[in-house]
Amino acid sequence: MIKRYASSTDVARLAGVSQSAVSRTYRPGASVSEETRRKVLAAADELGYRPSRIPQIMLTHRSHLVALVIGGMYNPFYSSVLEAFVARLQAEGWQPLLVHVDNDCAFDDVVPTLASYRVDAVVSALAILSDDSVRQLEQLRIPVIAFNASSFGDRVVSVSSDNVLAARLVADHLVARGARRLGLIAGLVESSAGRERQAGFTARAGELGVPVAIQAGGFRYEGGRAATRRLFEGPMAPDGIFAANDLMALGAIDALRVDLGLRVPDDVLVAGFDDIPSASWAAYDLTTVLQDAPRMVDEALRVLHSAAELTTARPGRIVVPPVLIIRGSTDRPVAPVQVA
Amino acid sequence: MIKRYASSTDVARLAGVSQSAVSRTYRPGASVSEETRRKVLAAADELGYRPSRIPQIMLTHRSHLVALVIGGMYNPFYSSVLEAFVARLQAEGWQPLLVHVDNDCAFDDVVPTLASYRVDAVVSALAILSDDSVRQLEQLRIPVIAFNASSFGDRVVSVSSDNVLAARLVADHLVARGARRLGLIAGLVESSAGRERQAGFTARAGELGVPVAIQAGGFRYEGGRAATRRLFEGPMAPDGIFAANDLMALGAIDALRVDLGLRVPDDVLVAGFDDIPSASWAAYDLTTVLQDAPRMVDEALRVLHSAAELTTARPGRIVVPPVLIIRGSTDRPVAPVQVA
DNA sequence: CGCAAGCTTGCATAGCTAGTCATGCGCGAT
DNA sequence: ATCGCGCATGACTAGCTATGCAAGCTTGCG
Numbered sequence: 001m002i003k004r005y006a007s008s009t010d011v012a013r014l015a016g017v018s019q020s021a022v023s024r025t026y027r028p029g030a031s032v033s034e035e036t037r038r039k040v041l042a043a044a045d046e047l048g049y050r051p052s053r054i055p056q057i058m059l060t061h062r063s064h065l066v067a068l069v070i071g072g073m074y075n076p077f078y079s080s081v082l083e084a085f086v087a088r089l090q091a092e093g094w095q096p097l098l099v100h101v102d103n104d105c106a107f108d109d110v111v112p113t114l115a116s117y118r119v120d121a122v123v124s125a126l127a128i129l130s131d132d133s134v135r136q137l138e139q140l141r142i143p144v145i146a147f148n149a150s151s152f153g154d155r156v157v158s159v160s161s162d163n164v165l166a167a168r169l170v171a172d173h174l175v176a177r178g179a180r181r182l183g184l185i186a187g188l189v190e191s192s193a194g195r196e197r198q199a200g201f202t203a204r205a206g207e208l209g210v211p212v213a214i215q216a217g218g219f220r221y222e223g224g225r226a227a228t229r230r231l232f233e234g235p236m237a238p239d240g241i242f243a244a245n246d247l248m249a250l251g252a253i254d255a256l257r258v259d260l261g262l263r264v265p266d267d268v269l270v271a272g273f274d275d276i277p278s279a280s281w282a283a284y285d286l287t288t289v290l291q292d293a294p295r296m297v298d299e300a301l302r303v304l305h306s307a308a309e310l311t312t313a314r315p316g317r318i319v320v321p322p323v324l325i326i327r328g329s330t331d332r333p334v335a336p337v338q339v340a
Numbered sequence: 341m342i343k344r345y346a347s348s349t350d351v352a353r354l355a356g357v358s359q360s361a362v363s364r365t366y367r368p369g370a371s372v373s374e375e376t377r378r379k380v381l382a383a384a385d386e387l388g389y390r391p392s393r394i395p396q397i398m399l400t401h402r403s404h405l406v407a408l409v410i411g412g413m414y415n416p417f418y419s420s421v422l423e424a425f426v427a428r429l430q431a432e433g434w435q436p437l438l439v440h441v442d443n444d445c446a447f448d449d450v451v452p453t454l455a456s457y458r459v460d461a462v463v464s465a466l467a468i469l470s471d472d473s474v475r476q477l478e479q480l481r482i483p484v485i486a487f488n489a490s491s492f493g494d495r496v497v498s499v500s501s502d503n504v505l506a507a508r509l510v511a512d513h514l515v516a517r518g519a520r521r522l523g524l525i526a527g528l529v530e531s532s533a534g535r536e537r538q539a540g541f542t543a544r545a546g547e548l549g550v551p552v553a554i555q556a557g558g559f560r561y562e563g564g565r566a567a568t569r570r571l572f573e574g575p576m577a578p579d580g581i582f583a584a585n586d587l588m589a590l591g592a593i594d595a596l597r598v599d600l601g602l603r604v605p606d607d608v609l610v611a612g613f614d615d616i617p618s619a620s621w622a623a624y625d626l627t628t629v630l631q632d633a634p635r636m637v638d639e640a641l642r643v644l645h646s647a648a649e650l651t652t653a654r655p656g657r658i659v660v661p662p663v664l665i666i667r668g669s670t671d672r673p674v675a676p677v678q679v680a
Numbered sequence: 681c682g683c684a685a686g687c688t689t690g691c692a693t694a695g696c697t698a699g700t701c702a703t704g705c706g707c708g709a710t
Numbered sequence: 711a712t713c714g715c716g717c718a719t720g721a722c723t724a725g726c727t728a729t730g731c732a733a734g735c736t737t738g739c740g
Contacts, residue, residue: 002401003401004401004458004460004481004482005401005455005458005480005481007695007696007697008696008697009696009697017719017720018719018720018721019696019697019720019721020697020698020699020719020720020721020722021718021719021720022697023696023697023698023699024698024699024718024719026697027698027699030698030699031716031717031718031719032718032719033717033718033719036718036719048479048480048481050452050455050456050480051456051696051697051698052456052458052696052697053456053457053458053697054394054397054398054403054457054458054695054696054697055398055695055696055697055698055724055725056696056697056698057394057725058392058394058395058696058697058724058725058726058727059697059698059699059724059725060698060725061342061343061344061345061725063394068438070423070426073419073420073422073423074419074420074617076416076419079413079414079416079419080413080414082413083410083413083440086410086438086439086440087440087442087444087445090439090440090445090450090453091444091445095437095453095457096437096438097435097436097437097438098408098426098435098436098437098438099426099430100423100426100427100430102427104427104431105427105430105431110430112390113430113435115345115390116390116391116392116393117393117394117435118344118345118392118393118394120344139388140345140388140390141344141345141388142344221617221618221621225622250618250621250623251621253623254621254622254623255622257622257623258622258623259622277414277561278561278590278618281561281590281591281594282565282594282595282597282598282599283590283593283594283597283598283623283624284623347725347726347727348726348727349726349727357689357690358689358690358691359690359691359726359727360689360690360691360727360728360729361688361689361690362727363726363727363728363729364688364689364728364729366727367728367729370728370729371687371688371689372688372689373687373688373689376688376689391726391727391728392726392727393727394725394726394727395695395725395726395727395728396726396727396728397695398694398695398696398697398726398727399694399695399727399728399729400695400728401695681740682739682740683738683739683740684737684738684739684740685736685737685738685739686735686736686737686738687734687735687736687737688733688734688735688736689732689733689734689735690731690732690733690734691730691731691732691733692729692730692731692732693728693729693730693731694727694728694729695726695727696725697724697725698723698724699722699723699724700721700722700723700724701720701721701722701723702719702720702721702722703718703719703720703721704717704718704719704720705716705717705718705719706715706716706717706718707714707715707716708713708714708715709712709713709714709715710711710712710713710714
């Protein structure tokens with residue numbers, strides 16, 4: 001194997017000093033004479049030397065690596081969360097190790113890899129942590145922070161929007177704008193966020209005495225479009241639709257306009273969840289729930305800092321308040337809400 | 341500092357064997373008796389032990405870490421490339437280290453960090469490699485693979501679509517479908533992909549004797565929308581628009597329909613570049629150029645494998661053929677092409 | 681029963697950095 | 711002149727795993 005990087009010993013030899021002197025040159029506050037520092041830096045520059053973190057990991061038992069588990073990048077909300085996360089982690093001296101999980105490669109399969117790189121923590125932006133993998137990570141004493149997934153509330157720390165409250169607000173809003181027959185496009189049953197949005201919406205609709213028809217859309221555009229067509233094949237054609245994420249809501253709008261020849265918002269109101277960039281595009285102008293991604297990332301980092309000291313994070317749940325963004329897709333005169 | 345992970349020595353002590361025996365248990369093909377293996381695995385299970393790659397990195401001078409540099413995740417094309425890349429890297433035994441670069445944090449700032457983790461290679465999915473940082477990486481002998489960026493063709497390996505050819509095909513197509521006054525929405529001058537698309541398009545339009553007006557859109561939806569409005573403030577209102585990426589093309593369609601009250605494709609043809617998911621949504625149905633992301637990732641990995649052996653990749657350029665996807669946004673009868 | 685061959689096991693070590701400890705030097709104070 | 715102090719420097723070591731080497735054991739065969 002060819003040696004790629006120069007070591008502090010190489011630099012020391014070239015500079016005619018000891019390895020300690022090299023190390024001290026890069027350690028702020030260490031005692032090095034100007035003369036020695038100059039010689040070391042000259043030699044380091046010649047060899048392209050940068051101190052390695054690898055031996056330090058062995059000595060301190062801290063890698064400053066954080067595993068970021070992804071697997072649903074089709075949703076732009078998660079790409080923006082990812083980008084925000086990476087930027088913040090980096091700014092605070094962590095390094096994100098990216099791990100992909102999907103049907104071919106389950107979370108359980110990558111746990112040994114994570115452990116072998118001695119990551120300090122795992123952040124999952126997906127709801128597909130299996131019970132088994134959580135137990136494995138627990139045994140390895142790796143703190144786990146789950147994003148928008150509260151299923152394992154007693155084992156891991158979760159950071160999420162207040163999905164139930166947000167969905168209730170959407171129900172209120174749709175009914176206030178005159179909807180009397182609601183349609184709900186659900187996500188995936190595996191997703192606790194999706195389940196919470198469904199629960200909040202149906203609960204509030206029930207309180208308001210408004211019926212809700214439900215179809216699953218799998219969190220994707222095509223799923224939302226197909227689910228909308230199915231809603232209109234049923235006995236109760238809805239006049240207000242809430243999709244558990246924006247992608248499905250955009251599919252719903254296209255189904256209504258293109259497939260069913262209906263107008264939005266004139267014939268049917270539509271609301272989504274996430275506030276992805278395309279939600280505000282002129283063709284859609286979608287009413288949606290803003291998830292405060294920067295705030296969520298902040299909270300996750302706060303947990304990370306405390307978890308870094310201990311061997312495990314104190315399990316719990318952090319909920320970030322949502323904001324209802326009202327746009328053209330529900331733009332109709334306000335009707336009085338009739339509480340049943 | 342609290343010790344988080346068990347070491348092979350810990351396992352050896354518990355199992356009543358030597359550290360070598362533990363190591364050999366996890367090394368396929370090594371000579372270990374069934375009895376010893378059983379004891380080791382039992383002890384390892386109890387302690388939650390996984391072999392560490394960290395000392396191995398020191399011994400072999402190979403980290404199997406690949407730095408993935410991102411910074412434009414607003415474009416869904418890059419999220420899909422990222423996801424594909426991570427999945428493939430992982431399947432082949434690499435681990436992606438994610439690095440974010442933006443205005444606050446230039447590439448040069450993160451080079452020391454990359455070096456300190458002893459990454460085996462750097463993959464940049466962005467065109468913002470500075471000349472200085474390429475030189476730094478060259479001195480550190482870290483191979484660099486640039487995605488869709490050929491500016492540093494003589495220093496790094498680049499993998500990209502055939503942007504020039506694709507843009508020529510788009511020009512042909514728009515003119516064949518009857519456009520006689522073309523508009524081009526350019527990306528960023530820093531992007532070589534954008535420059536190539538512009539060059540190919542204007543060159544072919546020139547050959548066909550069709551005039552082209554140009555406005556910059558910065559690769560973003562809002563930029564594309566504003567650029568389109570500016571195109572129509574000029575002396576030559578275009579009847580065919582090519583945007584250097586899909587996001588700007590979608591902005592163009594919305595500008596035409598919502599801001600300018602025109603019809604697509606009846607009044608103006610629109611084509612984009614990337615084939616992001618929203619390009620095929622019913623509201624847009626955008627003609628675009630498919631960049632074969634899986635193929636591009638394949639090629640990048642091939643380079644990576646050869647670069648892993650050497651200390652540096654042989655500079656060069658790999659070009660992947662593009663595919664023109666014709667959809668409704670240019671759906672008009674074919675007119676005969678008049679070569680000037 | 682003796683010996684060789686093969687399998688198994690433990691010991692020792694490389695690889696790199698940060699920090700501890702001891703040493704040496706210069707200089708001011710006594 | 712001597713002592714002590716502060717600074718600078720080098721030697722040494724911890725931390726963990728894979729592997730070469732030597733030694734011990736078993737087994738089969740003569």
